[in-house]
Amino acid sequence: MSKTVPILIASIVGFIMIVANFSPPLLPVRQIAEDWFTIVATIAMMLGGANLCLHHLKKISDREAGWGFSTVTLLSFFITIAVGLLKVGAVPESEQQLKFAWSGPFQQEGSGFWWIYQYLFSPIVSTMFALLAFYVASAAFRAFRAKNVEAILLLLTALIVLVGQTRDREITSLFLPPPVEGALPYFPIADLTEFIRKTFVTAGQRAIMIGIALGVVATSLRILLGLDRSYLGGDE
Amino acid sequence: MTSPLLNKLNGLDRRWIFLGMALAVLSPILLQIGSDETPSPPTIKLFDQIERLPEGSRILMAMDFDPTSAAELYPMALGFTRHCCLRHHKLYFVTIWPTGKPMIESTIKAVVQADFGSGDRQYVYGVDYMNLGYLAGDAVAISQMSSDIRKARPQDARGTSLDELSIMSGVPSVKEMDLIVNVSAGFPGGKEWVQYAATPQKIPIAIGCTGVQSTQLFPYYPDQLLGLVTGIRGAIEYETMLAAKYPNPYANRNKRPAFLRGGAQRWAHRLMIGLIVLGNGIHLANRYRRTPRR
Incomplete structure (x- = not known):
């Protein structure tokens, strides 16, 4: 049963998507399937987050090689989530939003999340990519x-x-x-x-x-x- | 037979190569040495299409990149947006990359608000341009936009209902767009826009992509892709055409970020070629030295 139901769901939705692609009257059914995909993908993202935590917590508890990096990963993960969810530094943008707590957008310029993106995420990923030039040059010479x-x-x-x-x-x-x-x-x-x-x-x-x-x-x-x-x- | 120079080169510390690369990249940036380009046909075709479209045409600007590839793609995004604003087209910004929204905001701030935010023909939010923000779902998000934008996202990035924005009246789906301009750094990106929106809905599409991605996208050109702008070279080509058509102020170096980055790329490539030649010279010399003589 635990295998049959997922297989049935996958088959039915898959065939609907194929048939709907060639049959315009079935467009609303396809749209429902697409909505569900987004919902399921969001849940999968949460599962991914939980899996990341479990994986790194195990590494830390077992004191595996590089467990310190796992600590940094988990700390960064939780700090970013907390800053985003609590909308640290975000302010309401309109009079209507003033009525509601935490009403400013979490990515608002000047907010904590924006700061993390601009001054941590952006320089880190740019640097990682830029380092390629050095390693490629070294590899070009040696290999x-x-x-x-x-x-x-x-x-x-x-x-x-x-x-x-x-x-x-x-x-x-x-x-x-x-x-x-x-x-x-x-x-x-x-x-x-x-x-x-x-x-x-x-x-x-x-x-x-x-x-x-x-x-x-x-x-x-x-x-x-x-x-x-x-x-x-x-x-x- | 021994050669002290060959022995030295054989044991060359790679930190010297790193230093060489740092100098090759830094010097042109610090000395403001740029590099110009002769426009290639795939770039010319996109430029001509934006020129040819009547004023007020609807253009979807899909910015699917993040800071990782911003060095290569951000100048391109600026160039495309500038050109569209100069022709006074209506712009619809969107991204299917979770980290892409700040790239849109940065582009809007640097071009739409800074250069076209005042004057007689100023760009007004909700009338001349709008930002849909991030759409989750990768290829499915594109498919949803193709059938119904409001189903994919009922509000813009600011939380305003799409029905309250005059720019959105008469735009139920992506089908109403006159052109899709996608700045793509990988998956999901250019390929997905071609497969799920442009080709099924018969919407003209042009893509600006990273150099490494170009090999994956060239098979779509010229049948399914109207134009293809690749890497910093493509961005320089676009800036060159923009500078030729609108010299004031776009011939100015300050308005040509790709031109300035092109200098660094040119010198880095020269160093790489030099290193490959030197490495192979050492390899051949070592083989010659090891060959037994009679």
């Missing part, structure tokens, strides 16, 4: 070596694309004007970059996308027909 034919091809392609991404490609293309769209590329690197993108990259990407789409169709059908039950968890 990007022409050891065999495949590596040489990869190396040459990377060099062409790197040059092509900045205006330096005009130096390598002898300042020749770019060709019109659809014309065959000639030697300069600016056009080789475009040639690589339009032919090899796009063709490869399309092949991947079509492959994924076919895989998704097959997997979805297996789920809708109840043949694949792995999404329910457990051993199935």
Whole structure:
């Protein structure tokens, strides 16, 4: 029963979504299913939060390696939630809102949550991303070596694309004007970059996308027909 | 055969590479050395479409990015918004990224309120532009907007009912939009807007995306995508066209953040190319040294 009901719900809703896509009169039914998706997704988000807490609390109680980081994670999690829910520093924006406690928006400029976003979250994630430049440069020097034919091809392609991404490609293309769209590329690197993108990259990407789409169709059908039950968890 | 220089390079401390990268990025920023670009066809097509649309056309600005990719995408968002305001189109901001709302607010503050918030043709909230804020549900949120915006979100980001905003009259769904401009950093983003809104509803769409994401989106161009602006290079291209068409004040360096970031990118790329060449030079020299001589 605990497995049959979720399978039935998944199958019925899945088939409704498929049929409604081709049948406009069924649009209201699809909209109801979409509303329910949002509700379920929100509950899943809460479950995710609870799971995060349990995972890190266990790490702390077992004194596993890196348990200090788990403490920081949990502290940050709870402080952010509390600041957002209690609307710390948020003030009512209109006369109508004055009547109600905690009536200002939690992301209001100047509020605690806004401060966390602007002065903690934003610099931290920007720094993490910026660090990539340093590690990629180090990896390019140490690991990007022409050891065999495949590596040489990869190396040459990377060099062409790197040059092509900045205006330096005009130096390598002898300042020749770019060709019109659809014309065959000639030697300069600016056009080789475009040639690589339009032919090899796009063709490869399309092949991947079509492959994924076919895989998704097959997997979805297996789920809708109840043949694949792995999404329910457990051993199935 | 031994070479002291080769031995030194073999054991090069990576902190020297880090220092080199820091200098390559910092110097152009501090010395204000920018980089210009020649516009490419996918960028020109978006620019021309915004120019061609009659004044007051409805444009959905979907800002699906956060501070992680803001260095690459924020200048693009500014460029697109500026251009739409110059043509006096109606703007509908939205994001399906939970961390994207402040990006919208920042764009509105820097462009709509700072540059177009006063004067004869000032932008008024609720009349010329509005902010739907964050919509939860990823692709489903886009699908909901395609069928009924009010079902997806009955209020704007300020908590005002959509029915009280004059800009929303006659706009039951995304179908009424004349163009969707999406600034996308990944999932959910450009691909989902193409699949769940633009293609089924036949709404023209253009995307501004990060450089790494461009390979995933180019298969949609030019059939399903009207235009595609990629990375800092694309943002510079857009700024170049904006500066050529509206030189006052958009030819000014202060109004061209992508141009200034392009200099840092150019020097970082030069360093990377230099490091790859140097690394392979060392590799070949090591192989030559190890080859037994007769």
